[in-house]
Amino acid sequence: MVNFMNKRDGHIHTPFCPHGTSDPLHAYVDKAEKSGFTDISFTEHAPLPAGFMDTTPAQDSGMNNSEMSAYFNALNEVKPNYPNMRIRSGLEVDFIQGFENQTSHLLEQVGPYLEDAILSVWIAFSRFCRWRAMWRVRAAWPANSLSSCRW
Secondary structure, eight states, X not given: OOOTTSOEEEEEOOTTSTXXXXXXXXXXXXXHHHTTOSEEEXXXXXXXOTTOOOOSTTOOSSOOGGGHHHHHHHHHHHGGXXXXXXXXXXXXXXXXXXXXXXXXXXXXXXXXXXXXXXXXXXXSXXXXXXXXXXXXXXXXXXXXXXXXXXX
């Protein structure tokens, strides 16, 4: 049964996000408590699939694979300090056509550590678009390429 009196945020990024803030995890939880939340999920951007080229200028669309253990360890360290807050470990995973096997492999590896997840399926006006045989992030598309994007 859902308790509609609880306030929940299911989409929080951390310093492990290449384009996130440098605030420590406890600062996020403190802010959530002060704002009346009782349930939060840290859903950091998962590493992009091997072989996928991040075309954002800073190439910061996902966490590095080498940081995954530290991310989950940091979340597990902060949880006991907040007995009145449900803190979920999660990822935001991008579904990118043609990279299903790599994404499935990642989820098999981290599945035991996940308590929440966001699957970003980008269709139409998407974050990633295949344009001229190459995946691009929408912000990095050439100015007049929208009509050329193959869905």
